[in-house]
Amino acid sequence: MDKNEEKQREEEREQVVSPWEVSSSGKIDYDKLIDKFGCQRLDQSLVDRVQRLTGRPPHVFLRRGVFFAHRDLNDILDAYEKGEKFYLYTGRGPSSEALHLGHLVPFMFTKYLQDAFKVPLVIQLTDDEKCMWKNLSVEESQRLARENAKDIIACGFDVTKTFIFSDFDYVGGAFYKNMVKVAKCVTYNKVVGIFGFTGEDHIGKVSFPPVQAVPSFPSSFPHLFSGKDHLRCLIPCAIDQDPYFRMTRDVAPRIGYHKPALIESSFFPALQGETGKMSASDPNSAIYVTDSAKAIKNKINKYAFSGGQESVELHRKLGANLEVDIPVKYLSFFLEDDAELEHIKKEYGAGGMLTGEVKQRLAQVLTELVERHQVARAAVTDEMVDAFMAVRPLPNMFD
Amino acid sequence: MDKNEEKQREEEREQVVSPWEVSSSGKIDYDKLIDKFGCQRLDQSLVDRVQRLTGRPPHVFLRRGVFFAHRDLNDILDAYEKGEKFYLYTGRGPSSEALHLGHLVPFMFTKYLQDAFKVPLVIQLTDDEKCMWKNLSVEESQRLARENAKDIIACGFDVTKTFIFSDFDYVGGAFYKNMVKVAKCVTYNKVVGIFGFTGEDHIGKVSFPPVQAVPSFPSSFPHLFSGKDHLRCLIPCAIDQDPYFRMTRDVAPRIGYHKPALIESSFFPALQGETGKMSASDPNSAIYVTDSAKAIKNKINKYAFSGGQESVELHRKLGANLEVDIPVKYLSFFLEDDAELEHIKKEYGAGGMLTGEVKQRLAQVLTELVERHQVARAAVTDEMVDAFMAVRPLPNMFD
16 A cells, blocks of 8 residues: 555545544545545536526525535436426434434425425435434334424425325335335445445344335325326435435336436534534534524534634734634525625625624524524424325325 | 364255255254254144143144144243233245145144134235345235235135235334334344345345244234234244244344244155255146146156155065155145054055055045135135235134
């Protein structure tokens, strides 16, 4: 092994992105991830195309590159342009009661896609996965799935176009048949290569990838897509889920379906800085949708990693390092006003604004977002959850 | 490796018994199998106990040692004696249209157990397994499952005590939850040790053992056994299925259930002789339930391996070798009259009866059995199949 190889291996060790682990010794190198996973960069021409086709401004997450990678998005848009609709598929592993802001990102974006393209959406709650990986009981996983469904519904999805399901409730029938069809096409060696399972992992883990794969196929939802086996599927998700869908795309044509298209986001960083996803075990690493205004303010002031200089004098002279500054990063996710964001970046980067001022603005923005979510979630009744999760046709899903 | 070790390995290579392969260079050594699998021999005192508890003569398959091994049968009988009922679970992998006599053995015996103990029965048709192992389409596996269900129903099961299900129809809900619970408790290394899977096997195979495991747990059938989580389960099956239930018994107490008890049969031999199970790919190795009287007679005369001597003179002098004689072996399965069987064995073994005479009697016995089955099967309507396979309570299942 020569020096270059050694260096490359070292770098690979430093950056781990899988559905169960995102870690990096420095900032995640997303360019490297695109190369490694073999997906495509979502460039400006695609953003422009989405704007043109939907007749509305692209979502903040799209125009600011939060969703930065894709697979076959062009094909989906080609078909859409010719009048061929598609459906959206996203999901969540219900491992905790309270969602943090990072959890909201794919749902906020999916809500925009649903509204902009006027298409149906299926949302998978992988309570079986969390039961197996997190050693939760079946009952607790199911309870968390329902609790999380309330937060998801609070994002504003259209009940006439949206089917939310938990695996423990829904696996069976056509869905199970597709699981078997997928499982037949994937060797154990293959899943070891994709997911890194070991012989001491339980077989539940080995059995799970087909469960996350098959919502990509319309026939898994006969109450929605009966007779529409060639309906295309677009999956908005964080890029750590890419391994599941690489596997799915590999299998799809062999069992008679389109490969699902993907639109993939970077990770929402921890308050402490951009070295991976937030840690569920450290409540101070994230803003939760259940946090109070006071808690939000405290967390931001105390934990949000600042790119500002050590003294006011130095800061006025050198300005903030925006590359590592978490308040600016968070604002770029959630401050909708492009002009104000540019103003803050310019002033803060030049030393005209201090960290405290930026943090104060961020606290305002996040408090507003979180309080809006809390009001919406409080209005979600059990009956509404039942309505979203009912196995039913959606006659107006393409209107 | 010394000579003894070499010899032992050689012997182990010669006898392979797994759910997918039964082969042996000579007769299967069932004593060795009992030792290897770690089950118990079903001795005369247990047969007597079954007779005493059920108040009826033990089935031919029991009193002649076709069912020769067990696990925890004593526990089931202890509980039964105290008034605690149990349920029966057996199954079939629907890989072919026509069943042969060997396929009928567990069902004929299960029917006897159901009648004698007056207990409910669940019958699993593993269409998912056959779809994965035999590379059948989902649709073809399901069609075969329904066709096989007709043959099973023709064995005379009581519809008020019997639930037949196909995995493709029934997997889901409580059944799937138990699959996940089992899968969590079994490592990949463990299933490799039990079933011999390799890295090039597809993950459908790795995922399947929990599917065959969970009918052992009453909570997999909430429409039958709701609130009866501690109901015991007795599984009549051929001994090649033992690996599935070793795994199941290992897991059961860890997820709060009784270990299922087992009553296990030897294999019904091929016409060509006792070196394993019959080959589905060679129609002349077995009598099928669809065979005509003429076909039965021809197959027996042409293919049934005889222990008789080469010439009539030699035969009269030495008698038949009953140890290897297939007609006598088949009669010991299906000729109910103990006295007549003893008479034939004595006369044939002493040279008083010729192979032709024994074969003629066997043809009579099997023709009667097969024709009775054909009449019964012709009377099985689609409505009856639907009735047996309906997910429904069985209010009188213990009467």
